[in-house]
Amino acid sequence: MSAAPFRHVAVIGLGLLGGSVLRAVQQYLPDSVTTGYDADAGVRARAREIALAGTVADSASEAVTGADLVVLCVPVGAMGAAAKAMASGLSPQTLVTDVGSSKASVMAQLGEALPGHPVIPSHPVAGTEQSGPDAGFATLFRNRWCIVTPPEDADAAQVAALNAFWEALGARVETMDPEHHDRVLAVTSHLPHLIAYTIVGTASDLEEVTQSEVIKYSAGGFRDFTRIAASDPTMWRDVFLSNREAVLEMLQRFTEDLTELQKAIRKRDGDALFDHFARTRAIRRGIIEMGQDDARPDFGRSDHNGSG
């Protein structure tokens, strides 16, 4: 293995993503020094207990002192404040990146909080429904795409080092401008979460079907949506507020398509339903061929093979 792209990596925010970055650095870049910080004292205490970083510092500026790379792993609405809180500890060459799910907003917040400082945002498209300092694991980024959105004046060597960092953690890197990122993710991530949160809420509020029935018969499809709808509420509130326009636009398209299927059901138009349902299989095949999902039926859930 070649030399680590960064000698000292500092992580601000020790939840699922921050914890996974640290675990992955420990596993794949063992020569790199790691420091970490979280605004929540309880999270810092837990992070120390489980040795999430070489050092868990008591302030953000202390955590980033001497770091070559800072990875901001806080909700996108908190990026600006997190950057300001650590600014006094940054040296002028320290590269700052993040893992936020929207990029135009993060770019603007970090530009304002750290004027003139090198910032190259990134978004590893990876996660689980769990959160907190115990949720992270070293292989989260394996075989997942990480989208990097370098500003036009970014230093080419720093872009290359950041790409090498994500690749060392197992990710495949793609470069994009932040506006395009935000439209792509609005459809592949933000809209699916919004819809999952909606349907789980709808099912909880019914009077004629009890919550216990919803739970018992969830294997008919509903349970799939509950996984996504168990994601961190603060993170997702911030995503929708920060990528508002793209989400609203994708939602508009979705609503139009749903209205069309609703009409087909109302008019008993079986051919229209069949035609729609027959063309969605190809995308699943593509996802499996690209190694972006488990090919086994039902995601390989354990309850069919005796362990669930």
Next chain:
Amino acid sequence: MSAAPFRHVAVIGLGLLGGSVLRAVQQYLPDSVTTGYDADAGVRARAREIALAGTVADSASEAVTGADLVVLCVPVGAMGAAAKAMASGLSPQTLVTDVGSSKASVMAQLGEALPGHPVIPSHPVAGTEQSGPDAGFATLFRNRWCIVTPPEDADAAQVAALNAFWEALGARVETMDPEHHDRVLAVTSHLPHLIAYTIVGTASDLEEVTQSEVIKYSAGGFRDFTRIAASDPTMWRDVFLSNREAVLEMLQRFTEDLTELQKAIRKRDGDALFDHFARTRAIRRGIIEMGQDDARPDFGRSDHNGSG
């Protein structure tokens, strides 16, 4: 183990469900004779190759001759025709059941096709996104609920035998009237499928985001929906046509809730978003506590542990 509830089980329709019933009978009720039939000659040939039933007959009436239990495993729109096709082979005591996802419509179709004949519909709430004679497996019903909807004049001994049959295959049995079943399943199964089919279609039709981008970045949440949207189109067309009223009603509730979240995003109402997102975790916990989903993060997908 006590005696098999039925000496001879015939299955009409040799797809995922029919194949799983046969595999489960072979595994858990090995003393029972099995016969099978599918209207598609290619499926019958494949079923013979893989020994899906003791005998794969060349007509429906031949398959059910001498059977104590017939399980209709065809799309719900084809139940009436399948029942008529086998009627000449039925003896008066043969119990007829099915595995259809809507029950009021199936009850009406079978009542018309087999007047005066003992019919007790059932619905094992289990499945995968795969279909065809190779898709079935013996453990599909393990730990899943099977809803039985006996008519008021059903023979109590036959109801008990049918319940024992599903329990022998690993299912837990619940009794319900068909109308309530159809409302419960509209929310736990039919609406989730409709929404998944819609969003996968929406994502395929965008101009500004390519299909290849949708596939690459699907791990952000979208890929979960593609599993369900890869389900059998004929089966699902029939579900929506046969459970039209309940689906349209649940869809109406969902649309109202989605409009409310849309408004919250438009008005930048972070508190409303947070409150909604914070209350949907409890349902996921309930599902996991009830053993109705894999408790591991991300359904325990293999791509985090090195095999994907």
